[in-house]
Amino acid sequence: QPNRGTKRPRDEEEEEIKARRKQASAREHGRHREEESAALEETDDEKKKLLQIIERDGEEEDEEEEPLDESSVKKMILTFEKRSYKNQELRIKFPDNPEKFMESELDLNDIIQEMHVIATMPGLYHLLVELNAVQSLLGLLGHDNTDTHVSIAVVDLLQELTDIDTLHESEEGAEVLIDALVEGQVVALLVQNLERLDESVKEEADGVHNTLGIVENMAEFRPEMCTEAAQQGLMQWLLKRLKAKMPFDANKLYCSEVLAILLQNNDDNRELLGELDGIDVLLQQLSVFKRHNPSTAEEQEMMENLFDSLCSCLMLSSNRDRFLKGEGLQLMNLMLR
Numbered sequence: 187q188p189n190r191g192t193k194r195p196r197d198e199e200e201e202e203i204k205a206r207r208k209q210a211s212a213r214e215h216g217r218h219r220e221e222e223s224a225a226l227e228e229t230d231d232e233k234k235k236l237l238q239i240i241e242r243d244g245e246e247e248d249e250e251e252e253p254l255d256e257s258s259v260k261k262m263i264l265t266f267e268k269r270s271y272k273n274q275e276l277r278i279k280f281p282d283n284p285e286k287f288m289e290s291e292l293d294l295n296d297i298i299q300e301m302h303v304i305a306t307m308p309g310l311y312h313l314l315v316e317l318n319a320v321q322s323l324l325g326l327l328g329h330d331n332t333d334t335h336v337s338i339a340v341v342d343l344l345q346e347l348t349d350i351d352t353l354h355e356s357e358e359g360a361e362v363l364i365d366a367l368v369e370g371q372v373v374a375l376l377v378q379n380l381e382r383l384d385e386s387v388k389e390e391a392d393g394v395h396n397t398l399g400i401v402e403n404m405a406e407f408r409p410e411m412c413t414e415a416a417q418q419g420l421m422q423w424l425l426k427r428l429k430a431k432m433p434f435d436a437n438k439l440y441c442s443e444v445l446a447i448l449l450q451n452n453d454d455n456r457e458l459l460g461e462l463d464g465i466d467v468l469l470q471q472l473s474v475f476k477r478h479n480p481s482t483a484e485e486q487e488m489m490e491n492l493f494d495s496l497c498s499c500l501m502l503s504s505n506r507d508r509f510l511k512g513e514g515l516q517l518m519n520l521m522l523r
Contacts, residue, residue, distance in 0.1 A: 254303055254304075254306065254307055254310075256310060256313065259304055259307070259310050259313050260313060260317065262297070262300060262301060262303075262304070263301075263313060263314065263317045263319045264317075265297050266294075266297045266298065266301060266319060266322070267317070267318070267319070267322060269290065269293050269294045269297050270294055270322050270325075270326065272290050272293075272294075273287060273290040273291055273293075273294045276290050291335070291336065294336060295335060295336060295339050298336070298339040298340060298343055299339065301343055302342075302343060302346055304347065305343075305346040305347050305349065305352055306352075308352050308353065308355050308356035308359040308360060308363075309355075309356045309358075309359050310359065311347070311356065311359035311360065311362055311363040312358075312359060312362045314347075314363065314366075315362050315363065315365075315366045320363070320366040320367065320370060321366075321370060323340050323343070323344065324367075324370040324371075324372060324375055326340045327340055327341070327372075327375040327376065327378070327379050328375060328378060328379070334379075334382060334383060334390060334393070335389075337379050337393070338383075338389060338390065338392070338393040338396075341376070341379065341393050341396045341397050341400065342392075342393075342396050344367075344372075344396075344400050345396040345397075345399045345400050345403070347363065348363070348364075348367075348399075348400055348403040348404055348407070349403060350403050350406050350407060353403070353407050360407060364404060364407060364408055364411075367404065368404075368408075368411055368414070371418060372400070372404075373401065373411075373414070373415040373418040373419070373420055374418035374419060376397050376400065376401070376420075377418060377419040377420055377423050378419075379393075379397070380394060380397055380423055381423070385432070385437065391435075391437060394437050395436060395437055395440060398437070398440045398441065398443075398444050399440075401415060401420065401444055402443070402444055402447065405444075405447050405448070406447075409450075409451075412447065412448050412450075412452055412455060413452060413454045413455060415448065416448050416452075416454070416455045416458055417454075417458065420444075420448070421445075421448060421455065421458055421459060421462060421464070422462055424441050424444060424445045424448075425445075425459070425462055425463075425464050425467045427441045428441055428442065428445070428467055428471055429467050429470060429471065434484070434485060434488070436484070438488065439484050439487060439488045439491075442487075442488045442491035442492055442495070443487075443491050445491070445495050446491045446494040446495045446498070449494075449495050449498040449499060450498060452498075453501070453502065456498060456499045456501060456502050456505060457502060457504065457505075459495075459499055459505075460499060460502065460504055460505045460508055464499070465496075465499060465505055465508040465509055465512055465514070466508075466512050468492055468495055468496045468499070469496075469509075469512050469513075469514055469517055471492050472489065472492050472493070472496070472517065472521070473517055475489055475521060476517060476520045476521050496509075496514075
């Protein structure tokens with residue numbers, strides 16, 4: 187007969203094993219919690235250290251950033267002149283080896299970008315003129331760089347410096363800057379630069395847009411400069427760009443707007459447009475809309491600009507003759523149907 191008492195020690199053993207396991211599990215759990223707590227403390231410490239470093243760096247940067255005053259603008263212009271001269275020197279020395287002057291070109295581009303800050307202080311524009319920076323910037327519009335990066339950077343800067351709201355903040359500073367730009371034949375140089383820009387490249391298309399922005403800003407601030415601007419090749423370029431076989435875009439719209447501005451209350455420019463066969467160009471561009479209405483608000487705006495230009499030009503009898511010879515009346519009739 188089996189002895190039932192033999193089972194009891196085994197049961198006790200099993201219970202003891204279970205109890206040990208529970209204790210081990212509790213110890214393990216406790217150890218994990220301690221490790222997690224330590225890891226969290228470490229993470230918090232790291233975060234605190236990181237925040238301290240960021241704050242310290244921020245304070246150092248604040249200390250390093252000089253307030254924009256006459257002295258800092260002079261320093262910036264001096265740096266620009268040095269880098270411009272160095273780049274020019276290396277280009278002359280190594281005309282067939284772009285690697286030799288590439289770094290100096292990047293440095294020049296960087297300082298031109300930094301000079302955008304001057305647009306926040308039109309009261310200091312006189313320094314750009316007194317220290318010949320305007321002359322140097324205009325010289326860079328004819329820059330040899332086949333990638334046109336430098337000339338586009340200059341256009342971008344000039345567009346911001348001539349922003350119409352900025353110009354009105356300091357009439358004195360604005361007058362000095364616009365005088366220097368007009369004297370330096372800025373429009374002729376801008377047109378030369380436009381001729382070499384490839385609008386299929388986004389950066390260069392933006393350069394065209396910013397160039398038109400400079401003209402618009404200057405024309406609004408000083409309307410009398412429109413005659414000179416048109417005669418410096420701008421009128422011819424605008425007509426050529428309008429009739430170019432390119433898809434409609436923001437630049438074509440802007441061209442139509444600038445053309446309308448040039449012709450406003452300006453008989454000299456109206457006559458010039460007639461001599462450049464501009465009446466035909468306007469009629470050709472408007473003829474697109476004889477069979478269908480503009481498909482977008484932008485196209486509608488361009489059509490209105492073209493009509494404004496045409497109406498301005500027809501104030502002259504010589505242009506009325508050109509309009510009749512170009513079958514303008516027949517076109518108007520078709521468009522009204």
